[in-house]
Amino acid sequence: MFDGYDPVNLARFQFAFTVSAHIVFPAFTIGLAAYLAVLEGLWLSTGKPVYMDTFKYWVKIFAVVFGMGVVSGIVMSYQFGTNWSVFSDRTGPVLGPLMGYEVLTAFFLEAGFLGIMLFGQKKVGNGLHFFATCVVALGTLFSAFWILSANSWMHTPAGYGVNADGQFVPNDWWAVIFNPSFPYRLVHMVLAAFLTTAFVVGGVGAFHLLQNRYNASARTMFSMALWMATLVAPVQIFAGDAHGLNTLEYQPAKVAAMEGHFETNADHPMPLTLFGVPDMQAAKTKYAVEIPYLGSLILTHSLDGVVKGLKAFPRDEWPDSTVIFWTFRVMVGIGFAMLGLGLWSLWKRFRGTLYESDWLQRAMILMSPAGFVAVLCGWVTTEMGRQPYTVYGLLRTAESHSPIGAPAVGASLVAFVVVYFLLFGAGTFYILRLMGRAPSPYEADTPHQPTRTAGITPAPSLGRRGAADPAA
DSSP states (O other), X not given: OOTTSOHHHHHHHHHHHHHHHHHHHHHHHHHHHHHHHHHHHHHHHHOOHHHHHHHHHHHHHHHHHHHHHHHHHHHHHHHHHHTOHHHHHHHHHHHHHHHHHHIIIIIHHHHHHHHHHHHOHHHHHHHHHHHHHHHXXXXXXXXXXXXXXXXXXXXXXXSEEEOTTSOEEESOHHHHHTOTTHHHHHHHHXXXXXXXXXXXXXXXXXXXXXXXXXXXXXXXXXXXXXXXXXXHHHHHHHHHXXXXXXXXXXXXXXXXHHTTOOSOOSSSOOOEEEEEEEETTTTEEEEEEEETTHHHHHHHSSTTOOOOOGGGSOGGGOOOHHHHHHHHHHHHHHHHHHHHHHHHHHHHHHHTOTTTOHHHHHHHHHHTTHHHHHHHHHHHHHHHHXXXXXXXXXXXXXXHSOSOOHHXXXXXXXHHHHHHHHHHHHHHHHHHHHHHSOXXXXXXXXXSOOOOOTTOOOOOOBOGGGOBOTTO
16 A cells, blocks of 8 residues: 555654644643642632632643643654664664653652642642642653753754764763753743643633633633733743754754745845745745845844855755745744734733623634644744754664565554544543533532632622523
8 A cells, every 4th residue: 555655754754643643732731730730829828719610620631631641652652663763773872861861750750749639639638739739740841851852962962972883872961961952942842831721721711701701710711821921922932032043053954944045145134034935946935025134133133144045055955945934934923923912911901801802702712722733833843844864964864764664654654543533532522521611619629728818709600791690
C-alpha cells in the first residue's frame, strides 16, 4: 500500500501527528494546574466558597486531561526506537539523561501527589491538600523544563563532544541544559500554556454566563481568565520578540523562511511581508504585501539592519517556507487577538459592564480554542524551521531514520491515526461534556472549610439570562 513512498517523510508525518495530538494536553495541564493552585490558595486565604466551587469544577477536567496527556506522550518514546533509531543512538548520551531527569522530577512529583490532590482533601486537611496541589503544578513545570531543554539542545546544541562511534556526548551539563535557545523557548512555551488555559477557562465561563449572568463560578472564571489575557498577552509578545532575536542569531535560515525572505537586504532596509505566497522553486514570495523598513526594525531593532535571505544558504538547507510562513503568522495573529480581547475586557471593567457584555462573552467563546491553535502553529514553525536537520547543523533528518521500509512505517501510521481519533476523540468529547455542565456549589462536599467572609450569602437559583427560577 505504501510502496514507493519515502519512509523518512512517513516517519516525520507520524511523529508530527502524535506530537500534535500530545502537545495540546500538556499545554492545558501546565496552565490548569497553576490555576487550581491559585484557586485553592484564594479559598484558604479569603474563605469565599466560590473559589473552592470553581476548583472542584476544574479538578475533574484536569484529571481527564492529565491522563490523556500521559497516554499520548508514552507513544512518542517508542517511535524514537522504531522510526528514529540512528537519531536515538547518536544523541542518546545527551538526550537520554535529560528525559530521565524529567521522570525523576516531574513524574515522581506528579505521581506522588496527584492522588492526594484528587481524592485526599477529606483525609489530609486543607494545608497538606494545598501543598499537594502546588507540588502537582510544580511537577508540570519541571516536565516542561526538561522536555524543552532537550528540544532546545536539538536546535542550539552546546556543551557536547563527539566520540569515536559518532555519538554526541556531554562535556558540560550546564551548557547542555541551558543551551542558547532554552531560556527563551521555556518562557515562551510556559506563557503560551498559561494563555491557552486562560482562554479555555474564560470561554467556559462565558458560555455559562450567557445562560446565567449571576453564576458566581462562571463570573470568577471569566474575570480571572481575562485578567490573565490582559496581563500576560503583552508579556508573551515581548518574550516572542526576544525569542525571535535569539533565533535570528542561531538559526537565521529559519527566520528567513518564516518571513518568506529570499534576498539579503544588503543595500536597503528589509520590509515586513504581511502576506504573500512563498514559491520555493522560483525562490521568491509572490503577491507580497509589504510594509517598508518594518522587517529590519522588528528583526534587528534597527531601521537599516541586514537580514540574510534564504539564498545566502545552501539550497539543500532551506526550511520549507510555504508552510512555516503561514503557521508563524497564524501564531502571531492569535497573540495580538488575545491582547485585543484583554484590552477590550479592561475597558469593560472600567465601565463596570464586564459581565453584561454579550459580545465580549461570545468573542471569548470563539477564542477559547485559539491557544491550542497558536501552540500547534508555533510548534510546526519551530520544528519544520529546523529542517533538514534533527540536530541543527550536525545531524540531518535523512541520516537519523531507522533502516525500515515505507510499508512498515505507513501501516503503523494508519494504526496511530485510527486509534488516536477513537481514543482521544472520545476523551475530548467527555471533556466537552464536563465543560458544558454549569458550575454549582460544592460546599457541603468540602471538609474543614475556612471561616467564610461575613455577609456572603448564596445567590438565588437563576434561570436563563438571570431570570428568577420559580422552582427556587
